Amino acid sequence: xxxxxxxxxxxxxxxxxxxxxxxxxxxxxxxxxxxxxxxxxxxxxxxxxxxxxxxxxxxxxxxxxxxxxxxxxxxxxxxxxxxxxxxxxxxxxxxxxxxxxxxxxxxxxxxxxxxxxxxxxxxxxxxxxxxxxxxxxxxxxxxxxxxxxxxxxxxxxxxxxxxxxxxxxxxxxxxxxxxxxxxxxxxxxxxxxxxxxxxxxxxxxxxxxxxxxxxxxxxxxxxxxxxxxxxxxxxxxxxxxxxxxxxxxxxxxxxxxxxxxxxxxxxxxxxxxxxxxxxxxxxxxxxxxxxxxxxxxxxxxxxxxxxxxxxxxxxxxxxxxxxxxxxxxxxxxxxxxxxxxxxxxxxxxxxxxxxxxxxxxxxxxxxxxxxxxxxxxxxxxxxxxxxxxxxxxxxxxx
Amino acid sequence: xxxxxxxxxxxxxxxxxxxxxxxxxxxxxxxxxxxxxxxxxxxxxxxxxxxxxxxxxxxxxxxxxxxxxxxxxxxxxxxxxxxxxxxxxxxxxxxxxxxxxxxxxxxxxxxxxxxxxxxxxxxxxxxxxxxxxxxxxxxxxxxxxxxxxxxxxxxxxxxxxxxxxxxxxxxxxxxxxxxxxxxxxxxxxxxxxxxxxxxxxxxxxxxxxxxxxxxxxxxxxxxxxxxxxxxxxxxxxxxxxxxxxxxxxxxxxxxxxxxxxxxxxxxxxxxxxxxxxxxxxxxxxxxxxxxxxxxxxxxxxxxxxxxxxxxxxxxxxxxxxxxxxxxxxxxxxxxxxxxxxxxxxxxxxxxxxxxxxxxxxxxxxxxxxxxxxxxxxxxxxxxxxxxxxxxxxxxxxx
Numbered sequence: 001x002x003x004x005x006x007x008x009x010x011x012x013x014x015x016x017x018x019x020x021x022x023x024x025x026x027x028x029x030x031x032x033x034x035x036x037x038x039x040x041x042x043x044x045x046x047x048x049x050x051x052x053x054x055x056x057x058x059x060x061x062x063x064x065x066x067x068x069x070x071x072x073x074x075x076x077x078x079x080x081x082x083x084x085x086x087x088x089x090x091x092x093x094x095x096x097x098x099x100x101x102x103x104x105x106x107x108x109x110x111x112x113x114x115x116x117x118x119x120x121x122x123x124x125x126x127x128x129x130x131x132x133x134x135x136x137x138x139x140x141x142x143x144x145x146x147x148x149x150x151x152x153x154x155x156x157x158x159x160x161x162x163x164x165x166x167x168x169x170x171x172x173x174x175x176x177x178x179x180x181x182x183x184x185x186x187x188x189x190x191x192x193x194x195x196x197x198x199x200x201x202x203x204x205x206x207x208x209x210x211x212x213x214x215x216x217x218x219x220x221x222x223x224x225x226x227x228x229x230x231x232x233x234x235x236x237x238x239x240x241x242x243x244x245x246x247x248x249x250x251x252x253x254x255x256x257x258x259x260x261x262x263x264x265x266x267x268x269x270x271x272x273x274x275x276x277x278x279x280x281x282x283x284x285x286x287x288x289x290x291x292x293x294x295x296x297x298x299x300x301x302x303x304x305x306x307x308x309x310x311x312x313x314x315x316x317x318x319x320x321x322x323x324x325x326x327x328x329x330x331x332x333x334x335x336x337x338x339x340x341x342x343x344x345x346x347x348x349x350x351x352x353x354x355x356x357x358x359x360x361x362x363x364x365x366x367x368x369x370x371x372x373x374x375x376x377x378x379x380x381x382x383x384x385x386x387x388x389x390x391x392x393x394x395x396x397x398x
Numbered sequence: 399x400x401x402x403x404x405x406x407x408x409x410x411x412x413x414x415x416x417x418x419x420x421x422x423x424x425x426x427x428x429x430x431x432x433x434x435x436x437x438x439x440x441x442x443x444x445x446x447x448x449x450x451x452x453x454x455x456x457x458x459x460x461x462x463x464x465x466x467x468x469x470x471x472x473x474x475x476x477x478x479x480x481x482x483x484x485x486x487x488x489x490x491x492x493x494x495x496x497x498x499x500x501x502x503x504x505x506x507x508x509x510x511x512x513x514x515x516x517x518x519x520x521x522x523x524x525x526x527x528x529x530x531x532x533x534x535x536x537x538x539x540x541x542x543x544x545x546x547x548x549x550x551x552x553x554x555x556x557x558x559x560x561x562x563x564x565x566x567x568x569x570x571x572x573x574x575x576x577x578x579x580x581x582x583x584x585x586x587x588x589x590x591x592x593x594x595x596x597x598x599x600x601x602x603x604x605x606x607x608x609x610x611x612x613x614x615x616x617x618x619x620x621x622x623x624x625x626x627x628x629x630x631x632x633x634x635x636x637x638x639x640x641x642x643x644x645x646x647x648x649x650x651x652x653x654x655x656x657x658x659x660x661x662x663x664x665x666x667x668x669x670x671x672x673x674x675x676x677x678x679x680x681x682x683x684x685x686x687x688x689x690x691x692x693x694x695x696x697x698x699x700x701x702x703x704x705x706x707x708x709x710x711x712x713x714x715x716x717x718x719x720x721x722x723x724x725x726x727x728x729x730x731x732x733x734x735x736x737x738x739x740x741x742x743x744x745x746x747x748x749x750x751x752x753x754x755x756x757x758x759x760x761x762x763x764x765x766x767x768x769x770x771x772x773x774x775x776x777x778x779x780x781x782x783x784x785x786x787x788x789x790x791x792x793x794x795x796x
Contacts, residue, residue, distance in 0.1 A: 076658065231639045234635035244621050250621070254628055262653065368616070370613075371613070
């Protein structure tokens with residue numbers, strides 16, 4: 001199925017760039033809707049832009065078992081992060097039907113928008129809106145790189161900004177959410193196993209750091225007269241790495257930097273960069289970020305610059321629902337459990353409903369990169385396992 | 399006159415962004431052509447995209463005295479860097495006519511495209527092409543940020559790429575070129591004087607540094623497992639500043655950096671940044687760049703990355719023509735002489751024809767920034783001085 005979308009959002013620099021609420025997103029949705037309708041599922045798109053495909057067998061009752069993932073990507077990302085979980089959800093429906101299993105609870109496939117937050121800076125935007133984990137006013141005012149607000153983007157994408165936000169009815173109607181996802185590290189490679197049950201998600205946050213200096217001419221301004229925010233930002237990127245290295249299990253990353261105006265022969269007047277910090281212990285994350293803030297203040301001052309650090313998102317460490325994990329272990333005996341450093345919609349929704357995850361082996365161990373990979377056999381094992389889980393959760397056939 | 403173009407290429411982040419061979423450039427050209435034609439000057443655009451406006455009084459003879467500058471800007475640049483010299487050339491024609499001076503040599507006003515090199519990375523592109531200082535094949539293959547080649551851009555801009563390159567006839571027909579320009583440092587402010595005669599241009603070059611590492615997920619990749627080109631680039635930016643600080647009179651700047659893919663939750667796979675180095679002594683520049691290259695190799699290796707340093711342009715220090723400078727000193731007695739750290743078309747053309755410059759005071763001392771400024775009175779003093787110079791160079795009235 002993923003071969004059918006291999007052309008959508010292909011980035012000339014490699015991999016895929018599929019930001020949320022955009023043209024690529026619409027094409028990907030059309031692909032999903034086509035597959036869902038071909039399976040006789042009842043499709044609708046909710047006020048937050050989440051796509052739902054329902055299988056409500058006659059006689060089924062009770063709250064829904066929901067599975068799914070996302071279709072958007074980071075810039076230059078791999079082809080499996082997100083789409084594997086969506087395609088596996090569709091495939092699991094096929095597996096259940098091939099087995100003659102008809103769930104006694106409604107089954108829903110969900111596709112969440114802007115999970116990566118690569119357009120509006122806030123990861124898991126769709127699930128955060130649904131769960132009420134972000135204030136809709138704040139979310140609608142978020143801007144992308146072109147300066148468009150989320151309010152503009154959803155309106156252009158056919159949604160009504162007034163309907164964005166907490167979806168109490170959908171949460172109340174959901175028994176649990178199980179998300180299948182490509183593993184984004186080497187856990188399964190090292191274990192020599194094709195799939196794992198998710199145990200936890202590392203707490204993580206994003207901060208936007210803006211360093212302001214004095215823009216000037218690169219040729220006429222003596223080194224001693226400069227207040228160069230690029231040098232301050234560079235010192236900070238090194239300091240952040242060094243601070244994170246000193247904290248076991250911490251990860252701190254700067255992957256995006258934008259100097260203004262960004263000319264070769266111009267000392268920048270302002271440099272913005274984004275900081276991603278993660279650690280299993282939320283107090284350690286908070287402490288590391290405090291020390292990074294101190295470094296920002298100190299180094300910016302030493303370079304004659306001003307600096308501002310703004311939190312864009314902060315998610316505590318999530319341990320997936322214990323009872324639901326036990327259900328998964330029973331449905332998939334002898335399957336290992338693994339934590340992950342990556343954020344997921346299942347982590348955001350864990351505050352509102354029981355959630356769980358399945359991870360599928362990634363032989364390269366590399367993700368958010370064109371080198372991300374899933375072998376066909378592992379993808380099939382994953383879809384079968386998801387079918388086993390859905391079958392167990394949805395109860396005996398009606 | 400500059401108020402008439404204040405709306406063209408205004409950058410929402412501040413200042414002006416007017417890349418060469420683009421839409422803003424076309425609008426600016428139309429403004430110039432309108433003023434030139436209103437003065438009865440004979441306008442044509444040559445094969446390199448240089449605009450020429452000729453005043454050939456009846457009875458005038460001999461090679462032309464040429465003045466002018468450029469209309470393009472760095473991203474977010476000021477309103478005077480370039481346009482002041484073009485407007486002053488038009489104003490000088492008015493001054494000469496108001497004085498009843500009719501030059502006995504032809505007088506030409508020239509507008510050079512892409513002087514800043516902010517679109518195609520090569521500064522003084524128009525004058526380099528005219529002077530044969532860049533191979534046309536190499537120039538036409540240069541690409542902008544969108545991946546368009548110069549060949550594409552000039553073709554879309556109404557030029558024939560086959561006619562780009564050395565313009566022997568124009569050089570042979572030029573007696574000398576005098577460029578008036580806003581000063582880009584504090585020389586005149588410190589002297590308390592409105593104008594200066596240019597003495598020299600600091601040698602300078604541009605290098606593109608590309609650091610390649612391993613793109614990966616910001617959450618799942620342990621700090622110890624990373625080969626992060628952003629950290630390597632940051633260490634290099636700091637090292638470059640520190641190396642330049644240790645060399646008296648050297649300036650080294652990184653004002654542009656582009657991580658790929660540039661996502662917040664993605665360890666970059668590749669980071670490109672651009673290096674600008676200047677020093678009055680070309681051997682010192684070469685030595686500093688050699689030491690920067692050594693640092694690039696060392697630091698990239700320490701970070702498990704690969705790195706490449708490519709020279710994009712290199713211009714030796716230019717001392718303006720001695721005889722022509724003496725003419726200017728005679729025409730403008732008691733005017734100070736000043737060197738500059740900024741590159742100019744007059745510097746590139748100095749290899750082919752006698753060139754000279756006039757600088758006009760910039761009260762902020764800041765350039766390549768919206769804070770660049772010229773007072774009206776100083777602009778008038780500059781235009782009068784340019785008229786004095788043109789009058790002296792073009793000989794007694796016919």
